[in-house]
Amino acid sequence: MIKVALIGAGKMGISHLSILGANPNVEVVGVCDTSKMVNDFLNRYGKFSCFTDYQKMLDETKPDAVFVAVPTKFHYAIIKELLNRKLHVFAEKPFCLTSAQGKELIDLALHQGVVNQVGYHNKFIGTFKEVKRIVDSGALGKIHHFVGESYGPVVTKPQQSTWRSDPTEGGGCLLDYAAHVIDLLIGTLAPVSVVKGSVLDSIYSTSVEDAVYSLLELSNKVKGVLSVNWSDETYRKMSTTITILGTKGKIISDASELKVFLKDSNALPGYDKGWNVKNITELTEPVNFNLRGEEYTSQVDYFINAVAGKVPNTINTFQSAWYTDWAIELIRNNAK
Amino acid sequence: MERVIFGDNQFFAVNHISDEKSRAQSIKFKEDSAIIKTLDEARAVGINTFMCTTHDRIVNICNIIRSQPEKYKDFTIYPCMPYAHKYANAVTELGITGTIKQYVPGNFFGSMFKGGVAFLSKDYLSIMELLVDAEMKMFKNINTPVIFLQNVITDLLLGLRADEVLIAFYHYVKKKYNAEAGFITMNMPKLLDVLEKGGIENPIICASINKAGFRMSGGNDVYEDVLKTRKLRAIAMQVLGGGAIHPKEAMEYVCGLPNIESILFGASSKANIESTYNYVHAFDQQKINA
Numbered sequence: 001m002i003k004v005a006l007i008g009a010g011k012m013g014i015s016h017l018s019i020l021g022a023n024p025n026v027e028v029v030g031v032c033d034t035s036k037m038v039n040d041f042l043n044r045y046g047k048f049s050c051f052t053d054y055q056k057m058l059d060e061t062k063p064d065a066v067f068v069a070v071p072t073k074f075h076y077a078i079i080k081e082l083l084n085r086k087l088h089v090f091a092e093k094p095f096c097l098t099s100a101q102g103k104e105l106i107d108l109a110l111h112q113g114v115v116n117q118v119g120y121h122n123k124f125i126g127t128f129k130e131v132k133r134i135v136d137s138g139a140l141g142k143i144h145h146f147v148g149e150s151y152g153p154v155v156t157k158p159q160q161s162t163w164r165s166d167p168t169e170g171g172g173c174l175l176d177y178a179a180h181v182i183d184l185l186i187g188t189l190a191p192v193s194v195v196k197g198s199v200l201d202s203i204y205s206t207s208v209e210d211a212v213y214s215l216l217e218l219s220n221k222v223k224g225v226l227s228v229n230w231s232d233e234t235y236r237k238m239s240t241t242i243t244i245l246g247t248k249g250k251i252i253s254d255a256s257e258l259k260v261f262l263k264d265s266n267a268l269p270g271y272d273k274g275w276n277v278k279n280i281t282e283l284t285e286p287v288n289f290n291l292r293g294e295e296y297t298s299q300v301d302y303f304i305n306a307v308a309g310k311v312p313n314t315i316n317t318f319q320s321a322w323y324t325d326w327a328i329e330l331i332r333n334n335a336k
Numbered sequence: 337m338e339r340v341i342f343g344d345n346q347f348f349a350v351n352h353i354s355d356e357k358s359r360a361q362s363i364k365f366k367e368d369s370a371i372i373k374t375l376d377e378a379r380a381v382g383i384n385t386f387m388c389t390t391h392d393r394i395v396n397i398c399n400i401i402r403s404q405p406e407k408y409k410d411f412t413i414y415p416c417m418p419y420a421h422k423y424a425n426a427v428t429e430l431g432i433t434g435t436i437k438q439y440v441p442g443n444f445f446g447s448m449f450k451g452g453v454a455f456l457s458k459d460y461l462s463i464m465e466l467l468v469d470a471e472m473k474m475f476k477n478i479n480t481p482v483i484f485l486q487n488v489i490t491d492l493l494l495g496l497r498a499d500e501v502l503i504a505f506y507h508y509v510k511k512k513y514n515a516e517a518g519f520i521t522m523n524m525p526k527l528l529d530v531l532e533k534g535g536i537e538n539p540i541i542c543a544s545i546n547k548a549g550f551r552m553s554g555g556n557d558v559y560e561d562v563l564k565t566r567k568l569r570a571i572a573m574q575v576l577g578g579g580a581i582h583p584k585e586a587m588e589y590v591c592g593l594p595n596i597e598s599i600l601f602g603a604s605s606k607a608n609i610e611s612t613y614n615y616v617h618a619f620d621q622q623k624i625n626a
Binding site for chain 2 (some may be wrong): 010011014015017018019020021022035036037038040041042045046047080104145151153154155234237238241254255256257259280281282284286287288289290291292
């Protein structure tokens with residue numbers, strides 16, 4: 001039994017809590033949130049022990065691992081405290097507000113020898129996992145271009161202000177939305193090394209950007225385009241697509257469908273010359289509890305299994321999430 | 337419940353295997369008249385139950401149905417609430433408390449959010465009841481004998497062990513709307529345990545049930561065992577595995593399972609509605625003959 005505590009029971013925190021609550025290998029020992037309404041609900045119905053002070057919760061409940069799902073600006077201080085207490089940490093994305101803070105936490109996690117993971121769930125979606133496998137196989141030949149796109153209907157009218165509309169708290173399309181596709185590109189291809197040009201565009205918001213357009217160069221010299229807009233109401237929900245072009249083939253993939261074009265036959269087992277289409281149905285591994293998509297359970301299970309020593313701690317580590325923070329910093333500086 | 341129930345995903349650009357197809361559907365069903373035309377085609381085939389989410393556009397569809405009482409006298413709607421993305425986008429923007437404040441009608445919260453007063457169970461259940469009433473408004477004077485809770489909410493409450501809220505939903509729709517509660521879930525076996533424990537006998541559960549095992553938590557064997565050995569009124573959804581399974585093969589599988597009272601599917605074209613419907617009846621007939 002892994003003893004787990006949660007800090008922050010907002011949208012992602014509640015979702016993690018539900019998944020943890022259904023995991024037979026997990027005992028949720030405590031939940032910490034500032035909302036009395038949420039705490040009372042979780043205590044009344046789920047019989048969770050709820051706190052408003054996370055240090056008190058840690059002292060009293062002695063968890064093995066902690067999920068951190070508070071606004072990004074609080075990540076650094078809270079995660080540092082958890083690492084100092086030698087606890088395994090799952091943090092929501094993005095990792096930290098500055099690359100310097102992130103670097104310090106990576107070193108501390110390494111020093112303490114704890115499992116560390118950040119909630120970039122796209123890497124647990126079947127289609128994107130297959131994209132990574134194909135890229136790593138070399139079947140696309142020499143990769144020379146990519147396009148990463150993400151569109152959705154988050155801000156479609158002038159907003160009232162919340163922490164998401166404050167860039168110093170982790171708000172804005174770049175940190176909150178573009179982070180997902182940037183992380184996916186980095187994880188699939190290579191870290192971003194140079195930003196050749198960037199536009200951060202406000203459409204409805206006054207203090208943050210609603211769209212991010214950028215030309216990126218990766219550490220392997222591959223160049224590509226990032227296009228993200230969270231004010232596009234022609235999308236029902238967030239929709240992320242990556243396109244990767246190589247000398248021997250091309251991939252276009254979103255969360256539901258993977259299209260692969262190969263110049264040669266026998267380039268990859270299970271794939272023919274020309275276009276191949278696979279969909280999420282055949283690329284999804286079953287989970288034991290499903291809340292709005294397998295990937296959310298898969299990433300939590302992966303973390304719990306890493307804590308239990310059953311799988312290596314290699315997907316979505318602090319280090320990998322730091323590359324995304326770093327790219328975000330480069331894009332923001334370039335756009336100034 | 338009817339053997340075949342018509343779904344609404346195609347009308348609202350929900351396609352589980354292709355974002356491109358979603359866009360094509362969104363263009364095809366831009367006008368309400370296109371939705372009505374497809375519903376009429378389904379009725380012509382013999383499907384008189386429409387299961388739909390409480391999407392904003394359903395307001396107009398309900399107006400059209402109400403305006404032609406003679407034409408739609410045998411027509412039944414199974415509402416599914418809430419339309420999850422409406423709330424999910426609101427939670428992203430306003431947080432949980434802000435969203436509830438926005439969507440719970442009236443001044444219910446005026447005093448509650450100010451003080452440090454403990455929230456009581458009746459408060460949460462009142463919130464649930466007010467939200468149900470708000471979602472049900474659009475169906476006034478329309479026959480809604482079964483009212484469903486959407487899978488995101490059902491499964492969220494299931495994981496949070498808020499079983500009492502699920503049970504309270506069941507009793508509330510019975511009392512207020514004289515309707516049977518239905519529950520949509522990706523976790524049928526676990527949900528059935530919880531509902532039975534809460535005293536609900538033979539519950540209506542709508543779950544992904546398909547040959548590919550897609551969105552069936554625990555896998556086909558676990559689901560088949562529940563269908564064979566337990567008491568429930570199952571509605572099979574996602575029978576085509578999001579389009580990955582051929583309709584004939586898909587229907588042969590679900591029609592061969594015990595305890596499946598209804599099969600839910602959606603389609604955009606008259607030809608697809610007819611052929612899928614005919615497969616169900618052909619395989620049912622085979623079963624009877626055998």
